[in-house]
Amino acid sequence: MPAPDRNTTRYAHRHQRAVAAAAAVFADKGFHGASTRDIAEKLGIQQGSLYYYFKSKEAALEEVCLTALRDYVSHIESIASQPGKLEVKLQAAIAAHLATYEHNNEAMKVHNEQRLYLPKDRRKHLNALGSRYRQQLEGIFCEGVSTGQLRKDLDCHFTALSLIGLCNYWGIQLLRNAPLKTEDVTENCVDILLHGCLARHTGMPDTDTQTDTQVN
Amino acid sequence: MPAPDRNTTRYAHRHQRAVAAAAAVFADKGFHGASTRDIAEKLGIQQGSLYYYFKSKEAALEEVCLTALRDYVSHIESIASQPGKLEVKLQAAIAAHLATYEHNNEAMKVHNEQRLYLPKDRRKHLNALGSRYRQQLEGIFCEGVSTGQLRKDLDCHFTALSLIGLCNYWGIQLLRNAPLKTEDVTENCVDILLHGCLARHTGMPDTDTQTDTQVN
């Protein structure tokens, strides 16, 4: 077993499937609650065979988290770098965040909930990616403030983190609550974040376009 | 060991300590990652002795979650039932939510992150308490809409859930980020939630009162 680093298409493909299986099992049972046997079973192989793809269970967790973050970060970076009206950018950022949950749901959930069970040094790479995401998002807000589209007194750092918290919350809900539509959630998040809840006294008539999102 | 239900002060006290120890260990290592030996160690007793206080490890998890929720729910109910201006109520609700994290941090974290590892029937009671919390919070928003203090087109259900998500996010951050001040976070949450991020075109001058909350 001399490190299967042959970059054959075949291996890459199978390895990817193994990561996906690990993501699904970790998402369902948690890192410690899941056994390597569970993952192997989902892949249709024997427990011992799993070690052909992962050096250890911990390495599997790390890989799952990384796959989740890579998409996530590359999306926000392309959104942040393109010029455009702030409202549109923000909407795109939220939509992308939630879409990542829609397409890569298990891995994202695992990253959020299980990442801290990795030892510190294994988390370094993850932290770096996470920081990049935060910075990009914060940058969008800062830009909005400097162009006068957002309130001058806005705490961009706090707001960016809050948005991440909000999106993660709804991302998980999307996963557990099939009837929820990603577009509706996106729209609602944008709305609250931009306009807040208070009644506006601007003289403009209320546009009564409520999209009810009954969950349970 | 005929069910130690003697309601002596002594037992109640020790039992409470056992729940707190379980909360701390579960919060740190997760339900499956923590062993009964870990909990016993934290209490300064032997692993087997723990079963004097808990019928099973699962029962311990259930108790931890319940202690967290009880405070949490009773607070919101007293806030929601008292009359008062909406903004004040909302501020109180957020402050109470975050305060629960401050005082009962481990148990709250465990409830959020580990609750789903309980079997469905053991979660019934928890779900009921959670629903009560949600309803009370949603009620506060609905009241605000009907009294004209909040936008008529506000989706109260969505907003209530979002606030829960937001508070849980910041609650966890408070726990991991000592320098963060609960009052600042509360203020920032209220501000964003009520006013949103957009620059206001009301003719009122901007009150530049930014409280920066640098985290990392």
Next chain:
DNA sequence: GCTTTTTTCTATAAACCTATAGATTCTATA
């Protein structure tokens, strides 16, 4: 078709984990 490499299998060591039973030590009270 034969050889080499990749992939999977089987078997197992060594550790750990929950829960229980019965013995033992503490504590309070009469």
Next chain:
DNA sequence: TATAGAATCTATAGGTTTATAGAAAAAAGC
């Protein structure tokens, strides 16, 4: 101080877990 009951200890059964090693099967290359 003697005694009942509460609290803890020790020991262990029975099971699961990760990770490794070497054999076997499958796939690829020539």
